Amino acid sequence: MTVLSLVGAGAADHGALRAADPAMPGAIEAIRIDEKRGDKINLDLPFRAEDGSEVRLREVFDGKPVLLTFNYSDCPMLCSVQLNGFLDGLKELKWSIGKEFNIVTIGLDPKETPEKIQATKTRYLMQYERPDTGRGWRFFTGDEVNVRALANSVGFGYGLVKETGEYAHAPAVMVVTPEGIVSRYLYGVAYDPKTLRLSLVEAAAGRLGTPLDQILLYCFHYDPQQGKYTPVVQNIMRVGGALTVLTLGLYISGGWLWGRRRRVKQPHGTDG
DSSP: OEEEEOSTTOSSSOOOOOOOTTHHHHHHHHHHHEOOOOOOTTOOOOEEEETEEEEEEEGGGGOOOEEEEEOOOOOOHHHHHHHHHHHHHHHHSOOBBBBTBBBEEEESSSTTOOOHHHHHHHHOOOOOHOOOTTTTTTEEEEEHHHHHHHHHTTTTEEEEEEETTEEOOOOOOEEEEEBBBBBEEESOOOOOOHHHHHHHHHHHTSSSSSSHHHHHHEEEEEEETEEEEOOHHHHHHHHHHHHHHHHHHHHHHHHHHHHHHHHSOTTTTTOO
């Protein structure tokens, strides 16, 4: 289990946050990511949707992997920077929200109204510029008890700065399997499209992506220090060796079949 202690809510280095403000030590101490990969979140936690109706998390887990973020509409800077960077990475994917995967953004501020989160959602969907994706990216608000419960279940620590009424938190995206199991953590305010794709392939456990994606996932290992998938030399050599053997086998088989067909077509009683 990896624990990242995060200080200063505005840094982009996937969690290596510094520049703590001594005026708000309590909020700063709360900013941490305690990775809980393999844990299952409570899909029965209730939240309020954009239209004001009560929803359970499980309504979003419809057989697709889910990208989970914690943000809020009145965040002065970090949330918009993170979500804009997140959106830039998503736009580079051929896969679309709501088709191959879903997104849930949980509002940290329990005072947020459905009207507020609907306006925030509309703004980002307009930037996404793909039709029929509204049901795939859900923005929820809820009671502090339920927001805290979900945050704690994925190890997402945050704190309220009483002097300003703002929430100090780290920029992170949690990748969750269709069954609600925490699979991967992505940090920072810029999200590499290949990392997003491979994270979703990994979370979907073979139900998403092409055979090539499965090979790439075998050859690349997620490095939390770099915040991306990096090559695994040994696995690449294994795949390369297997492909070499396969190519050689096909070449030999092709030559044998060609020779056999030539002998069959050759008239009886003649020499080669």
